[in-house]
Amino acid sequence: MMDDFGFPFPLPEEGSVGVHGDGAKRDMTFEDVLRWQAMAAIAERSLDEAGRAEGEAVDVPSDVRCRGDGPDPAPALSEGPGEEIGDGTPRPPGAELLDKPMGRRKAIGTLLGTLAAGTQAACSNALPTSADDRERLLLEFQERLKGNFRVMTDEEKEATIARLERLARLKRNVHLNLSGADAEQGVLFGYAFNISKCKGYRECVAGCLEENNQDRRSGIQYIRIFEMESGEINLEHSTAEYQHEVPREGHVYMGTQCFQCANPPCVEVCPVAATWPEPDGIVVIDYDWCIGCRYCIAACPYWARRFNWSEPVVPPEDLNPNQHYLGNRLRRKGCVEKCTFCIQRTRVGRLPACAEACPTGARVFGNLLDPDSEIRWILANKQVFRLKADLGTEPRFWYYMD
Amino acid sequence: MRDQLNHLRAFLLAGLDAATGGGRRYHIWMGSLTLVMVVGAYAYFLQLRDGLSVTGMTDHVSWGLYISNFTFLVGLAAAAVMLVLPAYVLKDVDFNKAVLIGEGVAVGALLMCLCFVVVDLGSPFHSWHLTPGIGFLNFPRSLLAWDVVVLNGYLALNFGIPFYILFTHFKGKTPNKKRYVPFVYLSVFWAVSIHMVTAFLLAGLPARPFWNTSLMGPRFLASAFAAGPAFIILTLSMIRANTEYEIDDSAIQKLAMITTVAAQINLVMIGSEVFKEFYFPTHHGINAQYLFFGLEGHTALVGWIRTSIFLNAAATLTLMIHPFRKNPKILIGTCIVLFVAIWMDKGLGLVIPGFVPSPLGEIVEYRPTWVEFAVTAGIWAFGLFVFTVLVRAALPIEMGHSRSPYIEQAEPVPGVTAVVSGHD
Numbered sequence: 001m002m003d004d005f006g007f008p009f010p011l012p013e014e015g016s017v018g019v020h021g022d023g024a025k026r027d028m029t030f031e032d033v034l035r036w037q038a039m040a041a042i043a044e045r046s047l048d049e050a051g052r053a054e055g056e057a058v059d060v061p062s063d064v065r066c067r068g069d070g071p072d073p074a075p076a077l078s079e080g081p082g083e084e085i086g087d088g089t090p091r092p093p094g095a096e097l098l099d100k101p102m103g104r105r106k107a108i109g110t111l112l113g114t115l116a117a118g119t120q121a122a123c124s125n126a127l128p129t130s131a132d133d134r135e136r137l138l139l140e141f142q143e144r145l146k147g148n149f150r151v152m153t154d155e156e157k158e159a160t161i162a163r164l165e166r167l168a169r170l171k172r173n174v175h176l177n178l179s180g181a182d183a184e185q186g187v188l189f190g191y192a193f194n195i196s197k198c199k200g201y202r203e204c205v206a207g208c209l210e211e212n213n214q215d216r217r218s219g220i221q222y223i224r225i226f227e228m229e230s231g232e233i234n235l236e237h238s239t240a241e242y243q244h245e246v247p248r249e250g251h252v253y254m255g256t257q258c259f260q261c262a263n264p265p266c267v268e269v270c271p272v273a274a275t276w277p278e279p280d281g282i283v284v285i286d287y288d289w290c291i292g293c294r295y296c297i298a299a300c301p302y303w304a305r306r307f308n309w310s311e312p313v314v315p316p317e318d319l320n321p322n323q324h325y326l327g328n329r330l331r332r333k334g335c336v337e338k339c340t341f342c343i344q345r346t347r348v349g350r351l352p353a354c355a356e357a358c359p360t361g362a363r364v365f366g367n368l369l370d371p372d373s374e375i376r377w378i379l380a381n382k383q384v385f386r387l388k389a390d391l392g393t394e395p396r397f398w399y400y401m402d
Numbered sequence: 403m404r405d406q407l408n409h410l411r412a413f414l415l416a417g418l419d420a421a422t423g424g425g426r427r428y429h430i431w432m433g434s435l436t437l438v439m440v441v442g443a444y445a446y447f448l449q450l451r452d453g454l455s456v457t458g459m460t461d462h463v464s465w466g467l468y469i470s471n472f473t474f475l476v477g478l479a480a481a482a483v484m485l486v487l488p489a490y491v492l493k494d495v496d497f498n499k500a501v502l503i504g505e506g507v508a509v510g511a512l513l514m515c516l517c518f519v520v521v522d523l524g525s526p527f528h529s530w531h532l533t534p535g536i537g538f539l540n541f542p543r544s545l546l547a548w549d550v551v552v553l554n555g556y557l558a559l560n561f562g563i564p565f566y567i568l569f570t571h572f573k574g575k576t577p578n579k580k581r582y583v584p585f586v587y588l589s590v591f592w593a594v595s596i597h598m599v600t601a602f603l604l605a606g607l608p609a610r611p612f613w614n615t616s617l618m619g620p621r622f623l624a625s626a627f628a629a630g631p632a633f634i635i636l637t638l639s640m641i642r643a644n645t646e647y648e649i650d651d652s653a654i655q656k657l658a659m660i661t662t663v664a665a666q667i668n669l670v671m672i673g674s675e676v677f678k679e680f681y682f683p684t685h686h687g688i689n690a691q692y693l694f695f696g697l698e699g700h701t702a703l704v705g706w707i708r709t710s711i712f713l714n715a716a717a718t719l720t721l722m723i724h725p726f727r728k729n730p731k732i733l734i735g736t737c738i739v740l741f742v743a744i745w746m747d748k749g750l751g752l753v754i755p756g757f758v759p760s761p762l763g764e765i766v767e768y769r770p771t772w773v774e775f776a777v778t779a780g781i782w783a784f785g786l787f788v789f790t791v792l793v794r795a796a797l798p799i800e801m802g803h804s805r806s807p808y809i810e811q812a813e814p815v816p817g818v819t820a821v822v823s824g825h826d
Contacts, residue, residue: 144527148538218455224762236685236763256762265609271546272531273538291531292454292524295546297464301609303762307464307524309455333453334524388761391608 136170139163149180149286149325150276161325168330172316180325181347183280189341189396190281190368191355192378193255195233196402197362200225200246200253207357208257211342212328213320215312222306222339223257223354233399255362256387257354258283258304258339259395266296266305275336281368281396282341284326292334301388302395305338341365368396408808413572416804417795424794427644432790435783442780445773446521454524456773462766463757465522467774470749471781472518474629475511476553476600477622477748481630482508482560483593484660490586496653502567502796503641504634508560508593510789515553517781545603552596559589564792568799574809597622610756612689621671622748627664629744631657632737637793639734647797658733662721665740669718672711672747692765693755700758702767707751713743 146152146160157180168176205223214220228238230252238254247253260283267275267283274289275296297305311333323329324344331337342352346365350356355363366375378384382400389395424432449456459466485504489497520526531537532550541547563585570577598619604610605618635657642649679690691697696704717740726732759765770778798804 148531220461226762236688236759238763240762240764265607269544269546269607271540271544271550273540273544274531289528289531290525291528293519293522293546294464294524295544295603297461298756299607299609301761303462303760303764306461308453309457309459309524310453332525334528336524 148289187280188368191397192364194362197360198253203357204354207353211353220306225255259397262394265299269295269299287335290335412806421791421794435787438783445776458770463768467770468518468522470753474749477626479508479511480593480597505560505564506792510785512557514785548599611686612756624668631661665718689755710746
């Protein structure tokens with residue numbers, strides 16, 4: 001039952017062009033050409049108009065370096081997904097969009113997206129003046145039209161990752177290592193938390209912040225550590241806002257975060273299916289598909305989800321460039337985020353940042369399908385329980401005591 | 403076909419004419435609404451620019467004034483059925499003239515509902531993701547997707563039926579019952595569904611025990627069928643006082659009766675909920691404890707909900723006394739009180755306690771900011787503006803003053819000519 005992810009999502013059929021596809025690849029018709037020309041004209045006109053209007057361009061310090069980043073390699077253009085045209089002029093990576101055939105649905109989507117993007121561009125005050133700015137605008141425009149990551153084809157995934165990496169280079173002058181890695185076969189992640197060992201140091205909270213690029217202004221925290229008097233596990237009589245030396249005499253500590261439920265209520269309620277459980281058990285969010293209705297926040301019984309109430313800010317020196325599309329990549333204003341068991345780390349065999357940061361050994365993370373894993377040993381040999389088990393959400397996060 | 407287009411153009415022009423012309427008081431009314439809308443638009447611009455951080459909402463209380471108004475207004479829209487049902491289905495003639503007004507209320511309320519949902523979105527520019535085909539509407543799993551479907555469907559019905567009737571009258575013909583009555587039946591069921599779906603949207607969340615109650619849907623209906631007709635009584639009285647459109651006393655009295663019964667049922671349900679939460683208080687009743695008595699010194703909603711229940715009970719008692727209900731002045735005053743009381747109860751009084759305390763027991767209170775108040779006022783002004791325009795455009799047609807200039811042979815319209823009053 002645990003790995004049963006019933007999800008009525010129209011997965012792309014063989015040979016389709018993705019979420020907007022008509023289901024089958026077909027040659028470009030004359031109609032398509034006309035439609036395309038009209039749309040390309042709209043896109044170009046908006047670019048031109050934006051270019052003509054003089055305004056202050058966004059001031060990006062050119063010498064900022066992000067953590068762990070080497071010296072700045074100058075020929076950035078050739079590194080991007082761009083290509084050289086015959087005469088050697090560098091071609092922006094977005095140019096291929098204008099040559100690509102598309103189906104009717106995609107065309108409508110493009111048109112609507114154009115309207116939305118145009119309206120928003122009109123509201124923003126960053127107007128392009130240089131070639132870089134024009135490229136940035138084109139990339140941002142293409143980003144607006146993309147579909148849900150869950151149903152993207154491999155090519156579409158590569159394209160959006162390339163665009164995001166290039167945009168980070170253009171906007172923040174940082175080199176991202178952005179991954180879209182899929183879940184591995186035979187892996188199902190689980191977490192166990194030893195209440196006897198946790199001393200309330202909150203090193204996990206700090207480690208999580210360092211790893212996951214949360215907005216530094218609002219100080220979003222995925223992990224809450226609750227302090228309560230020993231004797232009874234009762235969150236009502238606890239506080240997560242303690243400001244004193246720990247561990248406190250006669251108190252125990254209990255951490256919560258997203259439990260990556262096997263039966264997640266947050267996934268059920270999303271009106272656009274922007275959140276879903278991955279095969280390795282991690283419940284992820286496509287930040288760019290989320291419309292920000294916050295129904296999932298209301299639906300989560302563990303208060304695990306957070307919202308970007310304003311444009312998130314991460315200073316370049318604090319930015320973690322090792323990112324996953326569904327994990328710690330930079331979010332935008334107006335989307336929901338949450339703990340992903342550090343998908344960017346755990347999918348390459350590392351521990352989540354919180355488990356690595358914990359100095360007491362209270363946090364045990366591992367593969368539930370591996371019979372030799374520590375987590376399996378704990379589940380087999382300790383008296384474990386899950387929070388609000390009566391709700392039937394089947395968290396993959398267990399508590400135990402020594 | 404060309405005739406139809408000519409008729410349609412004349413119809414729209416006549417509507418525009420009726421909506422833009424009027425006395426001094428009418429222009430002051432529309433001007434004030436426009437001013438409020440402009441202020442609301444400015445506040446919404448700030449919200450778009452800076453994000454929802456300009457509101458009082460937080461990760462703890464993630465829905466606020468916007469969704470509160472949304473849940474209430476869905477009820478107001480559903481209440482149009484209280485006029486439609488007797489008029490078209492039970493063939494109660496009293497209501498025939500009021501029913502277009504009821505549908506106008508529904509259109510105004512639905513547009514407000516959609517506005518409140520949109521302004522609540524963190525990424526309104528991504529809302530095209532909801533469109534089936536180019537985006538993805540998570541139907542039937544997400545109740546919010548259901549709500550998108552039923553609200554838009556109900557809007558189409560309440561726009562389409564009066565449009566057909568008015569347009570046919572405008573062309574000097576009698577509407578064909580076979581063409582529109584099936585849709586009328588459909589809209590009766592649909593009205594119940596929009597309110598039930600909105601109730602289920604909240605009641606379907608086991609994470610929030612305050613909402614996770616099977617009484618949610620029925621209580622939504624009862625309160626809607628009290629507040630909705632109360633509002634329609636107010637508008638009918640206003641129309642009667644300011645125009646020549648005749649509305650029988652008996653129609654208003656029948657509506658008052660519906661309001662009274664629904665308000666009584668609503669009170670019984672409130673009592674039932676209060677009993678369940680407080681006879682043997684449990685952990686699941688902690689949100690109700692916060693609402694009615696406050697929790698650990700946090701008492702933001704205590705005065706609010708007690709005022710609401712007091713007003714609600716007082717208004718219901720007044721309506722139950724026949725001489726009071728039959729006195730137009732007392733009836734109007736009572737309807738205003740009842741409407742406000744239910745707005746307080748089914749708005750903030752319903753949505754906010756669902757979030758306080760949080761599922762992990764943390765108490766963070768909510769206080770709306772001026773931006774939220776301004777946007778909310780702007781949307782209400784927009785709804786009233788649309789409603790006023792619709793009524794202004796409809797009345798001359800229903801009174802027989804406004805007819806298409808393209809009618810070839812004038813034929814008397816049964817049921818309409820009789821309404822024309824001889825004053826002018």
